[in-house]
Amino acid sequence: MKILKExxxxxxxxxxxxxxxxxxxxxxxxxxIDKRMRIKDAxxxxxxxxxxxxxxxxxxxxxxxxxxxxxxxxxxxxxSVAGHTAVxxxxxxxxxxxxxxxxxxxVVGFELRxxxxxxxxxxxxxxxxxxxxxxxxxxxxxRAGAQGVPFIPVKVMLGTDTMMHSPGKVVKCPxxxxxxxxxxxxxxxxxxxxxxxxxxxxxxQIEGHIVKxxxxxxxxxxxxxxxxxxxxxxxxxxxxxxxxxxxxxxxxVIEQPWGSHPGNMPYKYYFDHQFTEDYLTAGRDNNPETMExxxxxxxYSINDFDEYLTKIGAKRLYNLRDLEFLRPPVR
Amino acid sequence: MAKKNxxxxxxxxxxxxxxxxxxxxxAVGTGLPLVxxxxxxxxxxxxxxxxxxxxxxxxxxxxxxxxxxxxxxxHKALCTTTLIDIMDTMRRGYIDYAFxxxxxxxxxxxxxxxxxxxxxxxxxxxxxxxGGANDFGSLAWETLIIMDRHSPRRFVEKVDFITTPGYLYxxxxxxxxxxxxxxxxxKVITDLCLFxxxxxxxxxxxxxxxxxxxxxxxxKATGFEFGISDNLGTTTPPTEDDLRIIHEVIDPEGRVFPx
Numbered sequence: 233m234k235i236l237k238e239x240x241x242x243x244x245x246x247x248x249x250x251x252x253x254x255x256x257x258x259x260x261x262x263x264x265i266d267k268r269m270r271i272k273d274a275x276x277x278x279x280x281x282x283x284x285x286x287x288x289x290x291x292x293x294x295x296x297x298x299x300x301x302x303x304x305x306x307x308x309x310x311x312s313v314a315g316h317t318a319v320x321x322x323x324x325x326x327x328x329x330x331x332x333x334x335x336x337x338x339v340v341g342f343e344l345r346x347x348x349x350x351x352x353x354x355x356x357x358x359x360x361x362x363x364x365x366x367x368x369x370x371x372x373x374x375r376a377g378a379q380g381v382p383f384i385p386v387k388v389m390l391g392t393d394t395m396m397h398s399p400g401k402v403v404k405c406p407x408x409x410x411x412x413x414x415x416x417x418x419x420x421x422x423x424x425x426x427x428x429x430x431x432x433x434x435x436x437q438i439e440g441h442i443v444k445x446x447x448x449x450x451x452x453x454x455x456x457x458x459x460x461x462x463x464x465x466x467x468x469x470x471x472x473x474x475x476x477x478x479x480x481x482x483x484x485v486i487e488q489p490w491g492s493h494p495g496n497m498p499y500k501y502y503f504d505h506q507f508t509e510d511y512l513t514a515g516r517d518n519n520p521e522t523m524e525x526x527x528x529x530x531x532y533s534i535n536d537f538d539e540y541l542t543k544i545g546a547k548r549l550y551n552l553r554d555l556e557f558l559r560p561p562v563r
Numbered sequence: 564m565a566k567k568n569x570x571x572x573x574x575x576x577x578x579x580x581x582x583x584x585x586x587x588x589x590a591v592g593t594g595l596p597l598v599x600x601x602x603x604x605x606x607x608x609x610x611x612x613x614x615x616x617x618x619x620x621x622x623x624x625x626x627x628x629x630x631x632x633x634x635x636x637x638h639k640a641l642c643t644t645t646l647i648d649i650m651d652t653m654r655r656g657y658i659d660y661a662f663x664x665x666x667x668x669x670x671x672x673x674x675x676x677x678x679x680x681x682x683x684x685x686x687x688x689x690x691x692x693x694g695g696a697n698d699f700g701s702l703a704w705e706t707l708i709i710m711d712r713h714s715p716r717r718f719v720e721k722v723d724f725i726t727t728p729g730y731l732y733x734x735x736x737x738x739x740x741x742x743x744x745x746x747x748x749x750k751v752i753t754d755l756c757l758f759x760x761x762x763x764x765x766x767x768x769x770x771x772x773x774x775x776x777x778x779x780x781x782x783k784a785t786g787f788e789f790g791i792s793d794n795l796g797t798t799t800p801p802t803e804d805d806l807r808i809i810h811e812v813i814d815p816e817g818r819v820f821p822x
Contacts, residue, residue, distance in 0.1 A: 290617040290632035290646075317617075317631075317646075317694060338694035344593050344629050344818060347690070355689040364677065367616060368698035371647035387654060388701040391740030392673075392725045394693050397683060402741065411741025441618030441632065441643040498634045505629075556634055558625055 236411065237402040239395050241363030244312040244333040245284040247419040247453070249380040255453060260480060264433045264465075267485045271458070271537060274484035275302045278454040279422050284312040286374070286418075286452055288425035288445040289495065291319030291343065292503060294438070296426035298458050298491040298537035304328030305531050314420060315339040315362075316370040316444060320495065320508060323348050327515060327523050328531070331360055335418075337367045342512060349516035350523060364397040365389070369415055371444050376417030377451030385412035423452035425477070426491045428500070430459040434482025435468045435475045440498040442476055449477040455484075460500055462487035490541055490549055502555035504548070567774070569801045571754040572711060572820065573809060574773055576602060577801040579662070579752045582707055587659040588612040590649070590699055592631050594819055595709050596662030601627070601813045602805065614658060616695040618644045627814045631695075650695075653702040661699035663748075664709050666690055667722040670766045670787040671736075672708060672729025672748035674700065675722035683724075693726050700727035706748040713753035715786035730765035756781050757798055761790045771796040 269277075279285070289295040300321050303311075312333035313322055319342050325331050327350045340351040354360040365373075368388050376384035389395040390402065390413055400413045425445050429437040436457055438445060449455045455477070462485070468475060490497075494504035494511070514526040534540055541549065551561035572595065579599035583589055585608040591600045601624055604611050612621050617632030620642040628635035637643050652658060665674035676696055680687035700706050706729075710717060729748050730736055738744050747765075751758040757771040768790035769781060774797055781789075801809075814820050 290630070292630045293617065293632035293634075315692075319630075336692045338691045340689055341691035341694075343631065352689055356686055358685045364692055366693040366697040367646055367695040368650035368702075371645075371650065375647060387741070387743065388650075388698045389693075390701065390742050391728050391731045391737065392697060394677065394697050394724075394726050413741070440634075440637045441615075442645045443617050443632065444646050446645065447647065496630070496633050498637060502634060503629070 233403050233406065235401045235403060239398040239400045241398040242361065243399045243416055244335060244363065245418055245420060247284070247421065249377065249382055249417055249419060252419045252453065253380060262480050264479060266432045267434050267482060268432050268462070269484050269486065271298055271302045271486050271488065274456050274486060275299065275306055278456055278483055279303055279308055281308055282310045283421040284314070286314045286316070286420040286423040286448045287318060287321045288423065288443070288448065289321070289492070290443045291317045291321070291338070292495050292508070294426055294443070294497055295321040295492055295495040296424045296458055297321065297493055297495055298426070298488045299424040299456060300324050301531050301537060301540065303330055304527065314370055314418065317367055319343065320511070323350055323515065326350055326354055326360065328527060333361045335365055335370060336362050337365045337370045342508070345508065345512060348512065363399065364394050366394060369398070370418070371447065373415050373418035374444060374447045374451045377419040378447045382417050383414045384417060385414055387412065389413050418451060420448065420452040422454045422456065423448045424456045425449065426497070427457055427459045429461050429463045430457055430485050431463055431465040431468050432485060433465060433479040434477070434485050435465065435479045436477035436482065437468070437474045438476045446476050449481045455482045457482050457484065458486045458488040458491040460489050460491065460497065488537060491537065493541070493544065493549070500556060501549065501552040504552055567800065569806060571773060573801055573806060574798065575709060575711060575752055575754055576809060577805050578757055578798050579707060579709055580606065582750055583608050583611055583660060586610045588614060588657060589660040589662065590614045590616065590653060590658050590703060591662050592616070592695070593629060595711070596664070597627060598809060598813055598819050599662070599709070602808055605808050605812065606805065614649055614652070616646055616649050618646060618649060620644065626816065627818055629818055650698050650702065653698070656704070658703050660705050660707055661703035662707050662709060663696050663700055663727060665696070665726065667717055667719050668708065668710055668751070669719055669722050669729070670789060671731060671733065672751065672760060672767065673722055673725045673731060674708065674727040674729065675724045677724040677726045679723055681723065696727045700729070700748070701742055702746070704746055708748050708751045710751060711754045713755045713784045715784060718785040718787065720787045730760065734763065734765050755784055758789065764790070766790055768792055769795060771798045773798050774800060
């Protein structure tokens with residue numbers, strides 16, 4: 233097949249679908265196993281220096297912050313990250329010095345809240361390497377990874393510099409002659425997700441929009457899930473259509489209420505707007521020690537996410553619940 | 564000229580809203596474009612269907628969401644789905660309009676939301692990148708572009724990086740590169756004026772100025788040559804009702820229109 237045009241972007245994730253399939257055969261148990269463990273142990277066991285990570289949710293929404301903070305706390309290094317609308321999730325990882333490479337669809341911005349100082353510094357200095365994609369393109373790559381094929385033809389990015397800074401290749405469709413862009417599939421090493429409900433075996437329910445978490449779980453080697461509520465498998469069996477991710481994909485399950493704070497957990501709690509604003513302000517300070525102090529206060533100096541929640545305080549958390557349900561906070 | 568009771572940003576939102584026909588569908592992000600889509604729903608286009616790229620379809624938006632995925636974007640929605648499903652839906656031809664913006668735009672409507680500078684590895688400023696913008700600009704039938712702060716720094720001869728395709732380098736360029744026929748930017752709404760694109764040349768064409776703005780003002784603020792329509796008009800100011808809906812119903816917290 234003749235390549236008509238190609239981008240120069242580097243492929244940061246080297247896993248191929250055929251290797252993944254062989255790996256899965258040997259390493260992923262099919263039996264119903266109790267997969268509950270502590271966040272600390274799950275990160276230690278399943279996240280390694282140099283891994284490629286896919287993060288669930290959408291930037292500020294249903295992001296697995298309890299898992300993110302623990303990755304930073306364990307000072308895991310040289311991660312590559314799928315920046316598939318990544319906002320506060322990737323920002324904390326980058327502030328913590330965990331990230332070397334990013335596949336960018338949307339990063340640096342905090343949507344209406346403006347740009348991140350931390351990410352601007354790291355991307356503008358060239359310290360963190362990048363390739364450019366689109367949100368659709370990253371989802372297509374993950375769908376190819378989940379499907380087990382090495383590339384996928386898409387109809388986006390064509391004709392643009394976004395394409396020229398990706399590893400994409402333009403070819404003519406062998407059936408119709410139409411030009412399409414081929415993108416490499418993506419099989420992340422680890423996928424971290426915060427969900428509404430799961431049972432101890434890793435059957436996962438997500439309420440509201442799923443964003444890309446279903447595909448990411450299917451494409452990835454390891455899947456770590458925190459959930460607002462651990463439920464019995466009887467409840468899962470009563471409504472199995474709600475299982476977005478089935479148990480055999482999941483390696484660890486942790487019940488962690490408020491596990492997306494300061495993010496927005498649909499039907500549970502709204503953003504902690506002030507917390508995110510304070511975090512952004514720390515990152516925008518030209519003195520990097522300001523962000524180090526923030527990380528000390530909220531990550532390094534505390535033992536785990538339960539301690540973090542205690543520090544946030546019950547009143548503030550319950551107010552976020554009121555905001556979610558469009559009630560004026562009363563506490 | 565009588566003292567106006569509205570700001571240019573409010574006028575932009577109203578002009579953008581008027582581009583959306585009833586019974587059509589729109590993919591939208593946050594900010595001014597979303598105010599426009601909500602305003603259209605609450606005025607002339609009650610049957611406008613809103614899609615959010617994170618997976619919210621046809622919500623009944625209570626107030627302005629601050630993120631493309633936040634709970635408000637799925638409030639009383641008819642369907643919650645995945646990002647790829649929204650992109651597939653757009654590719655399959657169900658989505659009429661998409662709203663886009665950027666840091667820079669050129670005469671063909673190509674948008675840059677990726678970087679400023681000429682060195683990709685070490686840009687002067689790194690912006691978020693495409694997000695869903697390139698997907699929207701490639702796949703939606705009609706792209707509506709909103710650009711505030713109309714100036715030669717933003718309306719440039721050549722963008723530093725083509726994040727999202729407009730008409731690329733001229734007539735048939737989109738088709739030549741593999742994008743589907745019948746797609747592309749249709750309007751550019753700025754704080755000075757309203758452009759469309761010349762059907763022959765695919766270059767931006769001035770079709771209306773905002774009240775009090777002259778053609779010379781637009782020429783001075785634009786870093787490239789553009790066409791001028793034979794039927795050059797003036798945009799119609801917001802009604803009292805438009806302004807009330809924007810401030811009291813859509814954005815009571817003043818996130819897009821600070822009080």
